[in-house]
Amino acid sequence: MTTYANAAELLSAIQPAEGGRDVFDPATGELVGRAPVAELSELDDIVARATAAQVSWAALPEDERKAYLDKAADAIDANAEALAELLSREQGKPLNGPNARFEVGACANWLRATASFDLKPEVLLDDETGYSELRYVPLGVVAAINPWNWPMMIAIWQFAPSLRMGNTVVTKPASSTTLSVAALVHVMNEVLPADVLILLPGNSKVGSALTKHEGIAKIMFTGSTPVGRTIAADAASTVKRLTLELGGNDAGIVLPDADPQAIAGDLFWGAFINTGQTCAALKRLYVHEDIYDAVCEALIEVAKNSPMGNGLDENNVLGPLQNKGQYETVKELVDKAKASGARVLLGGEANDDQPGYFFPTTLVADISNENELVQQEQFGPALPIIKYSTVEQAIEWANDSEYGLGSSVWSSNREKALEVAAKLQAGSTWINKHGAIDPRVPFGGAKQSGYGLEFGIEGLKHVSQPKVVSI
Numbered sequence: 001m002t003t004y005a006n007a008a009e010l011l012s013a014i015q016p017a018e019g020g021r022d023v024f025d026p027a028t029g030e031l032v033g034r035a036p037v038a039e040l041s042e043l044d045d046i047v048a049r050a051t052a053a054q055v056s057w058a059a060l061p062e063d064e065r066k067a068y069l070d071k072a073a074d075a076i077d078a079n080a081e082a083l084a085e086l087l088s089r090e091q092g093k094p095l096n097g098p099n100a101r102f103e104v105g106a107c108a109n110w111l112r113a114t115a116s117f118d119l120k121p122e123v124l125l126d127d128e129t130g131y132s133e134l135r136y137v138p139l140g141v142v143a144a145i146n147p148w149n150w151p152m153m154i155a156i157w158q159f160a161p162s163l164r165m166g167n168t169v170v171t172k173p174a175s176s177t178t179l180s181v182a183a184l185v186h187v188m189n190e191v192l193p194a195d196v197l198i199l200l201p202g203n204s205k206v207g208s209a210l211t212k213h214e215g216i217a218k219i220m221f222t223g224s225t226p227v228g229r230t231i232a233a234d235a236a237s238t239v240k241r242l243t244l245e246l247g248g249n250d251a252g253i254v255l256p257d258a259d260p261q262a263i264a265g266d267l268f269w270g271a272f273i274n275t276g277q278t279c280a281a282l283k284r285l286y287v288h289e290d291i292y293d294a295v296c297e298a299l300i301e302v303a304k305n306s307p308m309g310n311g312l313d314e315n316n317v318l319g320p321l322q323n324k325g326q327y328e329t330v331k332e333l334v335d336k337a338k339a340s341g342a343r344v345l346l347g348g349e350a351n352d353d354q355p356g357y358f359f360p361t362t363l364v365a366d367i368s369n370e371n372e373l374v375q376q377e378q379f380g381p382a383l384p385i386i387k388y389s390t391v392e393q394a395i396e397w398a399n400d401s402e403y404g405l406g407s408s409v410w411s412s413n414r415e416k417a418l419e420v421a422a423k424l425q426a427g428s429t430w431i432n433k434h435g436a437i438d439p440r441v442p443f444g445g446a447k448q449s450g451y452g453l454e455f456g457i458e459g460l461k462h463v464s465q466p467k468v469v470s471i
Helices: 007-014 040-059 062-078 080-091 100-116 151-164 175-189 204-212 225-236 260-276 292-304 324-339 391-399 414-421 456-461
Strands: 021-024 031-035 122-127 130-138 141-145 168-172 197-199 218-222 241-245 250-254 282-288 343-346 362-365 382-388 406-410 428-431 464-470
Touching: 007 080, 007 175, 021 175, 031 080, 031 175, 040 141, 040 168, 040 197, 040 204, 062 080, 062 100, 062 151, 062 175, 080 100, 080 151, 080 175, 100 151, 141 151, 141 204, 151 168, 151 175, 151 218, 151 456, 168 204, 175 197, 204 225, 218 225, 225 241, 250 260, 250 391, 260 282, 260 292, 260 382, 260 406, 282 292, 282 391, 292 343, 292 362, 292 382, 324 343, 324 362, 324 382, 382 391, 406 414, 414 428, 456 464
Parallel strands: 141 168, 141 218, 168 197, 218 241, 250 282, 250 406, 282 382, 362 382, 406 428
Antiparallel strands: 021 031, 122 130, 130 464, 343 362
């Protein structure tokens, strides 16, 4: 196993000898390196290689596949700083805070956690009439299509259970974060058997062909709802299995008994983790009128003490938007909110003259629930804070969305919080935290935020074929 001292060494191992595509740092505009680009003509061969490797991979004893996941985790740990530096330069997220080093560490931890899960056959019937059990067997080749916001960690969410259950994986990274995933795959492949994990760094045409390919048994996709709809349609012709983790516009409800100072830090990071570029981030905050001003003031103080800047600066915990399109989206939504009369508590003014796609940490108060900044997923560092009078009103507003990925309730009263949580339409509801995922706890969306579960034992089942054996 090779250990790379820094991102430059790792880059030299994954950059193409010729061709490829230039990658630029979203914080500075500087050239990071060249990403490999696969051609459509390579797809059939790649899927054939993964298909051939799957037979021997699935035939390995379960404990051996688990051991390989542990070895892959060790390889990531051994190259953690080089991976984090490359991730920061390509994606923009800072090294510190819940960002690049956190993400790389989570990759190793997720592999080890997934390796520790046991999925035993379930006895369904065992009496004088006969015996039946439910087993879970590999599907074949899984297509893992990764997003640009958490490119390494979400890739691992797809790789780990798929490999654990005896599938092989063909992974297509987002075009804007190809280097991060290429580096992760390269490091893992130092210890994995050949062709059980293959990188396919293609464009949208290659991605579309991958989702339609007859050799693919399952698609795991994290990304926008419109793209998810297209993938679901593409998969229909061959009835592929799907796990779709799509867009979110998560609501948080702060009940009147909450302590503004006690919850401010967790509220802030629930919304602004990864500079707001997280599917299950807190994107709409509903606060009772009795404590509205106090919550706003507490959030301002946390925001003022959370520096934004170049991710390689050890002091920063917030970074740029990853790409120009996302920068323009956030800017437009905030400008429209200001024009509607909403009150900007902090930030709100873009500086187009500075390098990088930096949009300042923005808190927007006195905003209507119908405002576009509330109704659309902003996916950036701008949080609308909506005042409500009754809890029933807050619940109605929170549920009035086509999305249903995550939600949260903030309260000093456990029973009251649980009562409200039960009424929220989302795949996950957290109490006094937001977006706190755990490899042992299933995660998935409701409504147009997708379907299928990831993580834990349930996640293993969703990358497997259920098979009933009866005697």
